[in-house]
Amino acid sequence: MTAIPSTKAMARARGRWLTAAAGTGAGAAGAVLLLDTLAAIGFAAGLAGGVVAVPDGLAAVLPWAALVAVTGAARGLFAMASARIGAAAAERSKAQVRRRVVEAALHRAPGGATTLGGWITAAVDEVEALDGYVARFLPARRAAVLAPLLVLAATAIASPVSAAILLGTLIPFVIAMALAGGAAADESRRQFVALSRLSSRFADRVRTLPVVLAFGAEQREAKALGEAADELATRTMRVLRVAFLSSAALEFFAALSVALVAVYCGFNLLGQLPVPVPEQLDLGRAFFVLALAPEFYGPMRRLAAAYHDKQSAETAAERLMALPAPLTPARPRPISAPPALAFHDVTIRYSDSDRPAVANLSFTAAPGQTIALVGPSGSGKSSLLHLLLGLAPVESGTVLVDGVPLDRMGTVAPLASWAGQHPLLLAGSIRDNLLLANPKATPRDLDAAVEGAGLGPMLARRPAGLDSEIDSRGSGLSGGERRRIALARALLKPAPLLLLDEPTAHLDHASETALIATIAGACRGRTTLLATHSERVAAIADQVVRLGDSQ
Numbered sequence: 432m433t434a435i436p437s438t439k440a441m442a443r444a445r446g447r448w449l450t451a452a453a454g455t456g457a458g459a460a461g462a463v464l465l466l467d468t469l470a471a472i473g474f475a476a477g478l479a480g481g482v483v484a485v486p487d488g489l490a491a492v493l494p495w496a497a498l499v500a501v502t503g504a505a506r507g508l509f510a511m512a513s514a515r516i517g518a519a520a521a522e523r524s525k526a527q528v529r530r531r532v533v534e535a536a537l538h539r540a541p542g543g544a545t546t547l548g549g550w551i552t553a554a555v556d557e558v559e560a561l562d563g564y565v566a567r568f569l570p571a572r573r574a575a576v577l578a579p580l581l582v583l584a585a586t587a588i589a590s591p592v593s594a595a596i597l598l599g600t601l602i603p604f605v606i607a608m609a610l611a612g613g614a615a616a617d618e619s620r621r622q623f624v625a626l627s628r629l630s631s632r633f634a635d636r637v638r639t640l641p642v643v644l645a646f647g648a649e650q651r652e653a654k655a656l657g658e659a660a661d662e663l664a665t666r667t668m669r670v671l672r673v674a675f676l677s678s679a680a681l682e683f684f685a686a687l688s689v690a691l692v693a694v695y696c697g698f699n700l701l702g703q704l705p706v707p708v709p710e711q712l713d714l715g716r717a718f719f720v721l722a723l724a725p726e727f728y729g730p731m732r733r734l735a736a737a738y739h740d741k742q743s744a745e746t747a748a749e750r751l752m753a754l755p756a757p758l759t760p761a762r763p764r765p766i767s768a769p770p771a772l773a774f775h776d777v778t779i780r781y782s783d784s785d786r787p788a789v790a791n792l793s794f795t796a797a798p799g800q801t802i803a804l805v806g807p808s809g810s811g812k813s814s815l816l817h818l819l820l821g822l823a824p825v826e827s828g829t830v831l832v833d834g835v836p837l838d839r840m841g842t843v844a845p846l847a848s849w850a851g852q853h854p855l856l857l858a859g860s861i862r863d864n865l866l867l868a869n870p871k872a873t874p875r876d877l878d879a880a881v882e883g884a885g886l887g888p889m890l891a892r893r894p895a896g897l898d899s900e901i902d903s904r905g906s907g908l909s910g911g912e913r914r915r916i917a918l919a920r921a922l923l924k925p926a927p928l929l930l931l932d933e934p935t936a937h938l939d940h941a942s943e944t945a946l947i948a949t950i951a952g953a954c955r956g957r958t959t960l961l962a963t964h965s966e967r968v969a970a971i972a973d974q975v976v977r978l979g980d981s982q
């Protein structure tokens with residue numbers, strides 16, 4: 432069973448987070464609900480006045496009928512306006528939070544505990560859980576504080592004793608609400624956790640389906656998904672059970688209070704009350720009080736109905752608050768000439784690692800120089816490139832790009848062209864994938880990049896050439912071909928800084944020779960960092976930095 436954090440500090444932090452996320456629109460929706468209560472008072476007065484005026488004929492009834500019609504229509508309009516304002520406020524706050532989640536997902540350090548499925552669940556389901564909270568719960572909560580007081584005041588003017596009865600029945604009603612809310616809270620949280628577990632597991636397994644199939648793990652994974660689905664079903668049934676029980680209790684008290692007021696008014700009118708009371712009701716006042724009595728509990732019932740939304744939002748808020756903050760966003764600098772790079776005593780350490788990936792590394796690259804980063808596997812070559820892209824954490828030391836500290840820039844991405852070790856491809860044509868780096872590239876630029884990266888023979892074998900469709904896994908392409916596409920993409924971007932991670936890995940000797948010539952050409956006029964295991968690639972560099980020796 433998932434641990435459910437419920438400390439006071441967490442509750443306070445969650446409350447602050449939800450208040451900031453909700454914005455102000457829900458308050459306006461609540462204010463409109465108060466207008467609805469005022470209209471309800473007018474409606475009850477119209478009904479009572481009309482009933483009393485019946486013996487005086489149609490002309491006497493008409494003004495009251497008009498009041499009923501106007502306040503009735505106003506109630507409809509206020510209810511609609513409140514729902515619309517609440518929905519608009521919910522849309523705004525969801526969009527704002529979703530933007531933050533997507534920002535954090537896009538600008539996150541590699542690794543970390545949150546899986547891709549977890550990010551998807553956060554951005555879709557967990558953000559969606561704020562909808563009911565902002566659109567329904569917050570307006571209902573605001574109305575539930577003041578609206579019953581308005582009704583009580585109006586009732587007290589007509590019949591203080593009826594107002595006292597309503598007030599008296601409020602106490603067990605509020606106790607029932609608190610008990611029901613408390614019981615529902617934990618079940619609702621557990622249901623939410625089960626939902627998140629199922630959807631993030633499902634998204635992750637669909638994403639890695641080829642691996643699941645390759646290892647014959649379909650049955651195991653299907654069973655695990657089935658168990659997660661069963662857990663969600665069980666949790667949902669528990670939430671429903673608590674919700675049905677609690678709403679039955681609430682309805683009972685609401686009905687009881689109306690019944691007590693009805694009995695009191697009836698016996699008062701007949702003058703047969705068993706106890707003396709300080710008032711004698713007439714038909715109009717009795718009718719008014721009776722018509723208004725259900726409105727006393729209306730706002731609180733609305734609040735109770737939206738209580739589940741609050742619990743879902745609180746659970747979602749705890750999960751959304753725990754997501755890692757986005758890394759420093761890029762602040763593009765207008766650098767068009769090859770930059771100088773300086774690394775002083777740089778140490779990179781990932782949060783879940785007890786040893787640094789790179790320790791106390793210092794070197795400089797003059798503008799336009801090519802630096803080869805060499806070293807055994809795991810010595811931190813890729814980490815160093817990731818550091819420049821804002822994707823790896825600096826524990827200590829400084830990195831200067833043209834004298835500007837990297838932590839002020841966040842990333843060199845705007846001025847860099849990067850071909851990573853595990854090329855990521857877009858679902859679409861090969862052309863789409865290449866133009867991603869430079870949408871303004873001319874056909875001649877494309878041809879040069881394709882030629883330089885050695886993609887020509889592969890494209891010649893495909894009838895659609897550059898327009899051949901590929902999926903995001905690059906199915907149908909060899910590992911070397913995927914790397915060549917990534918390299919062509921990097922060559923296509925007219926960036927003054929080139930970052931290449933193992934550009935010739937897994938290539939045969941002849942292909943490597945051809946690619947080295949291309950890389951040497953691409954490095955001209957740019958500052959280049961080349962992470963490589965190949966001594967032949969390292970040989971084209973102006974300077975070789977060896978990693979791993981001192982670590």
Ligand SMILES: Nc1ncnc2c1ncn2[C@@H]1O[C@H](COP(=O)(O)OP(=O)(O)OP(=O)(O)O)[C@@H](O)[C@H]1O
Pocket residue numbers: 540541542543781782783784787788806807808809810811812813814815852962
């Ligand atoms: N996101 C991450 N979270 C935690 N540790 C990481 C992460 N990325 C890399 N590491 C660790 O940092 C160290 C350096 O990894 P890195 O990929 O930079 O090495 P490399 O020299 O490029 O290796 P290779 O030559 O095999 O590509 C390794 O021990 C690796 O396990």
